Amino acid sequence: xxxxxxxxxxxxxxxxxxxxxxxxxxxxxxxxxxxxxxxxxxxxxxxxxxxxxxxxxxxxxxxxxxxxxxxxxxxxxxxxxxxxxxxxxxxxxxxxxxxxxxxxxxxxxxxxxxxxxxxxxxxxxxxxxxxxxxxxxxxxxxxxxxxxxxxxxxxxxxxxxxxxxxxxxxxxxxxxxxxxxxxxxxxxxxxxxxxxxxxxxxxxxxxxxxxxxxxxxxxxxxxxxxxxxxxxxxxxxxxxxxxxxxxxxxxxxxxxxxxxxxxxxxxxxxxxxxxxxxxxxxxxxxxxxxxxxxxxxxxxxxxxxxxxxxxxxxxxxxxxxxxxxxxxxxxxxxxxxxxxxxxxxxxxxxxxxxxxxxxxxxxxxxxxxxxxxxxxxxxxxxxxxxxxxxxxxxxxxxxxxxxxxxxxxxxxxxxxxxxxxxxxxxxxxxxxxxxxxxxxxxxxxxxxxxxxxxxxxxxxxxxxxxxxxxxxxxxxxxxxxxxxxxxxxxxxxxxxxxxxxxxxxxxxxxxxxxxxxxx
Amino acid sequence: xxxxxxxxxxxxxxxxxxxxxxxxxxxxxxxxxxxxxxxxxxxxxxxxxxxxxxxxxxxxxxxxxxxxxxxxxxxxxxxxxxxxxxxxxxxxxxxxxxxxxxxxxxxxxxxxxxxxxxxxxxxxxxxxxxxxxxxxxxxxxxxxxxxxxxxxxxxxxxxxxxxxxxxxxxxxxxxxxxxxxxxxxxxxxxxxxxxxxxxxxxxxxxxxxxxxxxxxxxxxxxxxxxxxxxxxxxxxxxxxxxxxxxxxxxxxxxxxxxxxxxxxxxxxxxxxxxxxxxxxxxxxxxxxxxxxxxxxxxxxxxxxxxxxxxxxx
Numbered sequence: 001x002x003x004x005x006x007x008x009x010x011x012x013x014x015x016x017x018x019x020x021x022x023x024x025x026x027x028x029x030x031x032x033x034x035x036x037x038x039x040x041x042x043x044x045x046x047x048x049x050x051x052x053x054x055x056x057x058x059x060x061x062x063x064x065x066x067x068x069x070x071x072x073x074x075x076x077x078x079x080x081x082x083x084x085x086x087x088x089x090x091x092x093x094x095x096x097x098x099x100x101x102x103x104x105x106x107x108x109x110x111x112x113x114x115x116x117x118x119x120x121x122x123x124x125x126x127x128x129x130x131x132x133x134x135x136x137x138x139x140x141x142x143x144x145x146x147x148x149x150x151x152x153x154x155x156x157x158x159x160x161x162x163x164x165x166x167x168x169x170x171x172x173x174x175x176x177x178x179x180x181x182x183x184x185x186x187x188x189x190x191x192x193x194x195x196x197x198x199x200x201x202x203x204x205x206x207x208x209x210x211x212x213x214x215x216x217x218x219x220x221x222x223x224x225x226x227x228x229x230x231x232x233x234x235x236x237x238x239x240x241x242x243x244x245x246x247x248x249x250x251x252x253x254x255x256x257x258x259x260x261x262x263x264x265x266x267x268x269x270x271x272x273x274x275x276x277x278x279x280x281x282x283x284x285x286x287x288x289x290x291x292x293x294x295x296x297x298x299x300x301x302x303x304x305x306x307x308x309x310x311x312x313x314x315x316x317x318x319x320x321x322x323x324x325x326x327x328x329x330x331x332x333x334x335x336x337x338x339x340x341x342x343x344x345x346x347x348x349x350x351x352x353x354x355x356x357x358x359x360x361x362x363x364x365x366x367x368x369x370x371x372x373x374x375x376x377x378x379x380x381x382x383x384x385x386x387x388x389x390x391x392x393x394x395x396x397x398x399x400x401x402x403x404x405x406x407x408x409x410x411x412x413x414x415x416x417x418x419x420x421x422x423x424x425x426x427x428x429x430x431x432x433x434x435x436x437x438x439x440x441x442x443x444x445x446x447x448x449x450x451x452x453x454x455x456x457x458x459x460x461x462x463x464x465x466x467x468x469x470x471x472x473x474x475x476x477x478x479x480x481x482x483x484x485x486x487x488x489x490x491x492x493x494x495x496x497x498x499x500x501x502x503x504x505x506x507x508x509x510x511x512x513x514x515x516x517x518x519x
Numbered sequence: 520x521x522x523x524x525x526x527x528x529x530x531x532x533x534x535x536x537x538x539x540x541x542x543x544x545x546x547x548x549x550x551x552x553x554x555x556x557x558x559x560x561x562x563x564x565x566x567x568x569x570x571x572x573x574x575x576x577x578x579x580x581x582x583x584x585x586x587x588x589x590x591x592x593x594x595x596x597x598x599x600x601x602x603x604x605x606x607x608x609x610x611x612x613x614x615x616x617x618x619x620x621x622x623x624x625x626x627x628x629x630x631x632x633x634x635x636x637x638x639x640x641x642x643x644x645x646x647x648x649x650x651x652x653x654x655x656x657x658x659x660x661x662x663x664x665x666x667x668x669x670x671x672x673x674x675x676x677x678x679x680x681x682x683x684x685x686x687x688x689x690x691x692x693x694x695x696x697x698x699x700x701x702x703x704x705x706x707x708x709x710x711x712x713x714x715x716x717x718x719x720x721x722x723x724x725x726x727x728x729x730x731x732x733x734x735x736x737x738x739x740x741x742x743x744x745x746x747x748x749x750x751x752x753x754x755x756x757x758x759x760x761x762x763x764x765x766x767x768x769x770x771x772x773x774x775x776x777x778x779x780x781x782x783x784x785x786x787x788x789x790x791x792x793x794x795x796x797x798x799x800x801x802x803x804x805x806x807x808x809x810x811x812x813x814x815x816x817x818x819x820x821x822x823x824x825x826x827x828x829x830x831x832x
Binding site: 143195 | 790
C-alpha cells in the first residue's frame with residue numbers, strides 16, 4: 001500500500017511539473033506579444049539595450065594591462081586616448097583637442113579638451129594625463145606596464161590645458177601610440193582600482209563584470225560629444241561556441257554576433273549581415289633561420305604551390321580578400337594593390353625553383369598549428385595536399401594555443417606554422433611588428449637589410465605622401481622575399497537585428513557602440 | 520563507527536594525492552599562464568610585470584606550500600586569468616553546476632529506475648527489444664550534439680526555454696528552470712539509456728534466485744514480489760551504479776555548460792586549463808574531488824543501511 005502511494009506521489013509531482021511548465025510557456029507567449037506591441041507603438045519608446053556576443057572574456061579591464069584584441073573590442077567603449085582611431089586607419093583628436101609638432105619631429109605640444117568628465121564625475125585634468133603616462137612607464141611606483149614610451153624623454157606641463165612631450169628620436173608613428181589601444185587616459189582618483197572598477201571618459205561606463213558570463217556597461221550621460229551615445233545599456237555576452245551563437249541570434253537572445261561563413265545563408269533573410277575586412281593577415285609562414293626555409297627559392301616555391309583561393313573558398317566560404325603582403329586593402333592608400341596576384345598557383349615553376357634550391361625531390365617538414373580555432377588545421381590540411389604535389393612531405397602537428405605561443409611564437413622552435421596577425425590601426429605597426437629584425441615579435445625570423453632600412457627611414461619622414469612610398473616599397477620586399485605565404489584578410493561577418501543601425505567596422509577589433517541605435 | 524573513520528581517512532588521502540598530482544601535471548605541461556593570457560600582443564615588459572605581480576617567479580615548492588597553507592585557512596589564492604579570488608569565482612558558479620547536476624540526477628533516477636523494472640518484467644517481449652535498441656542509440660549520442668538538437672527543436676520552438684546563459688533561482692524560479700531544464704536533460708538522456716539497463720540486469724538476476732520462486736509459490740501477488748522483495752535485494756548493485764553517475768554527471772556538465780553558455784564550474788575548468796591558471800584549476804579539481812569522494816562515502820554508508828551484513832566486513 002505504502003509503495004503504491006510512493007509511485008502515485010511521483011506521478012503527481014511529474015504531472016504538476018509538466019502542467020506548470022506548459023502554463024509558463026503560455027505566459028512566455030503573452031509577454032512576447034506584449035513586447036511586439038510595444039515595439040510597434042513607436043520608435044521613441046524603443047528600448048535602447050543591446051546584447052553583443054563575443055567569444056571570450058577580456059584579459060583585463062584595466063586598459064593599460066589588457067593586451068588581447070578581444071578585450072579592446074569591448075573596453076574601447078569605456079576609454080579614450082588623446083587621439084581616436086577612425087574606420088579608415090586615420091586618427092582624429094580625442095581628449096587632445098589640438099596639437100603641434102616641431103620641425104625636427106621631437107617636440108609635441110598638446111592642449112587637452114575642456115569640459116570632459118570621467119565616469120566618476122571628476123573632470124579631466126592635465127594631472128590625469130601625466131598620471132596616465134607615468135603609470136604606463138612605471139614612474140609612479142608601480143610596475144612598468146608598457147614598452148611603447150621608452151622613446152619618450154619627458155612630459156612637461158605648461159599650464160592647465162597644455163603640455164609638451166619630448167621624444168629622444170623622431171618617430172612619425174608616435175601619435176598612434178596615443179590612442180586608447182596603447183594609452184587610454186585614466187583618472188588619478190581611481191588609482192589602484194583600474195581593473196576592479198575601471199573608469200574612463202568613453203561613451204559607456206562600467207557597471208558589472210561576471211567572469212564567464214558577461215560585461216555590462218551603461219550610457220555615460222555626460223559624454224562630451226553632444227547627443228551620443230544612443231544606447232542606454234550594452235551587455236557583452238561571452239560565448240565561445242560559434243554554432244550556438246548563431247542559434248542565440250535566431251532565438252533573439254543576442255542582437256549582434258559573428259556568423260561563420262557557411263551559416264550565412266540561414267540568417268541573411270531575417271538579419272543584417274555586414275562584412276568587415278578586419279585587417280588581419282592570414283599567413284602560412286616558416287622559421288627562416290632553419291634550412292631549407294632560409295632559401296628564398298624554397299619560400300617562393302611553397303608560395304607558388306599553395307592554392308590560396310581553395311583556402312578562401314573552403315575555410316572562409318569565399319568571405320576573404322586575397323593579399324600579397326602584411327597590408328590589407330582595409331588600410332586605404334597605404335595598401336599596394338597587385339601583389340596579391342604575384343604568386344598564382346604554378347606547380348611546374350614551383351618544382352623548378354625547388355630544384356634550383358637543391359631539393360629536386362622535395363623534403364620532409366612539419367607544420368605546427370594551434371587548436372584554438374579550427375581554421376588553422378583546415379588551412380594546414382590544404383597546405384599538406386598542395387605541397388605534396390611538389391614533393392614536400394608535411395606532417396601536421398596540432399597543439400593547444402598556450403603551447404603554440406610558448407613553442408612557436410616565443411620559442412621559435414618550429415618549421416612551418418599558420419596564423420593570422422591581428423590588425424592594427426597604424427600602417428607602421430602592421431609592417432614593422434612581427435617582421436623587422438628589431439621587433440621582438442618577429443617570430444618567423446625574417447631578416448632583410450633593405451626592409452629594416454625602409455622601416456627606419458619611414459619613422460624620420462614627416463610627409464605623408466613619402467611615408468606611403470616607403471610603406472609600398474616595404475610591401476614589395478615582403479612579397480619578393482616571400483616572407484610568408486600571404487593568403488588573405490578574412491572578413492568577419494556580423495549578423496545583427498534588422499532594426500539596428502550605426503555599426504561601424506574598424507581595421508582592428510572594436511565593437512564601437514557609440515553611434516549604434518535601434519530604429 | 521570504525522568503518523566510517525576508515526572511510527574518512529581514505530577521503531583525506533585521496534584529496535591530498537589528487538592535489539599533488541594536479542600540481543605536478545601542471546608543471547610538466549608546456550604552456551605559460553602569463554603568455555597564454557596576454558597572447559601575441561604582449562611585449563616583454565608586460566609579461567615580466569605580470570609574472571612578478573603574481574609571484575610566478577618563485578621556486579615551485581614555495582608556490583605549492585603557499586597554496587596548501589592557504590587551503591587550510593580557506594584561502595584558495597587568486598585566479599591568474601580573472602585576477603579575482605578563486606573562492607569568489609567558485610561560489611558564483613557553484614549554484615549553476617549544482618543545479619544542473621542535481622536536476623540531471625533526479626531525472627535519471629525518476630526515469631531509469633521505473634523503466635528498468637518495467638523492462639525486466641517484460642523480458643524478451645517486444646517492448647524490451649525496442650527499448651534495448653533505443654538504448655544503444657542513447658549511449659552512442661555525443662552530449663554536445665544532443666544539446667544542439669535540444670536547442671534546435673525544443674529551445675527555439677518553445678518560448679519557455681532559454682537556450683543560453685543562466686538566471687539565478689533568487690531572481691526567478693521560472694527563469695532558473697527555463698535555463699536549466701534543457702542542459703539537465705542533455706546530461707540525463709544518455710545516462711538513462713545506460714543506467715536503466717543496469718537496473719534491468721540487476722532485477723533479472725534476482726528474479727532467477729531461489730527465494731523468488733519460494734515467495735511466488737507462497738502465492739504473493741506479483742507487485743509485492745517485485746517491489747518489496749526483488750527491488751530491495753537488487754538495490755545494492757544499483758546503488759553502486761548511481762554512486763558512479765555522480766562523477767559522470769559532473770563530467771557531463773563540463774561539455775553541456777559549454778554548449779548552453781552556462782557560467783558553471785565546468786566552463787570555468789576548461790578556461791582555467793587552457794590558460795594554465797593553476798590556482799583556479801587546483802580549486803576546481805579540489806571541489807570536484809571532494810564532491811565525488813563525498814558522494815561515494817555516502818553511498819558506502821547507505822550500503823550498510825540497506826544491507827546490514829556489509830558493516831561486519
